[in-house]
Amino acid sequence: MSVQQMVLESIGMLTLFGQTDKYVRFYHTKAWHDARQETLVRQHYLCQDCLREGKTTVANTVHHIIPLRDDWSKRLDQNNLEVICLEHHNQEHPEKASSNKKYYKREKQIKKRNDIFKFSSNKDDEKIF
Ligand SMILES: [Zn+2]
Numbered sequence: 001m002s003v004q005q006m007v008l009e010s011i012g013m014l015t016l017f018g019q020t021d022k023y024v025r026f027y028h029t030k031a032w033h034d035a036r037q038e039t040l041v042r043q044h045y046l047c048q049d050c051l052r053e054g055k056t057t058v059a060n061t062v063h064h065i066i067p068l069r070d071d072w073s074k075r076l077d078q079n080n081l082e083v084i085c086l087e088h089h090n091q092e093h094p095e096k097a098s099s100n101k102k103y104y105k106r107e108k109q110i111k112k113r114n115d116i117f118k119f120s121s122n123k124d125d126e127k128i129f
């Protein structure tokens, strides 16, 4: 591989990281935290997919119906946000089914952390899809 190729390759990778970073950062903004909270309260912390199936399941994950990557402008749009349980979230993201196992673990860890550090909230730490 030539030096020129290597340089081009690293620029490509940086761009990729930059993009991912944008989505990661978004989940740490106050704007997202507020929008998410509004959705949870508006939908009473109930999985909307479960409701449609006639079940009531308490959930605290807020899902983008149109993913961030598909329409960045709808990231804070209440019409694009929905409370969803982990089981339904997996169905919405079948391509990520294996990595969701990690997500379950992480959720548990975050919950534990919240128990210890009651003053800091990590609830907006949603996994990016
Ligand atoms: Zn559900």
Ligand SMILES: [Zn+2]
Binding pocket: 062, 063, 064, 089, 092, 093, 129
């Ligand atoms: Zn989602």
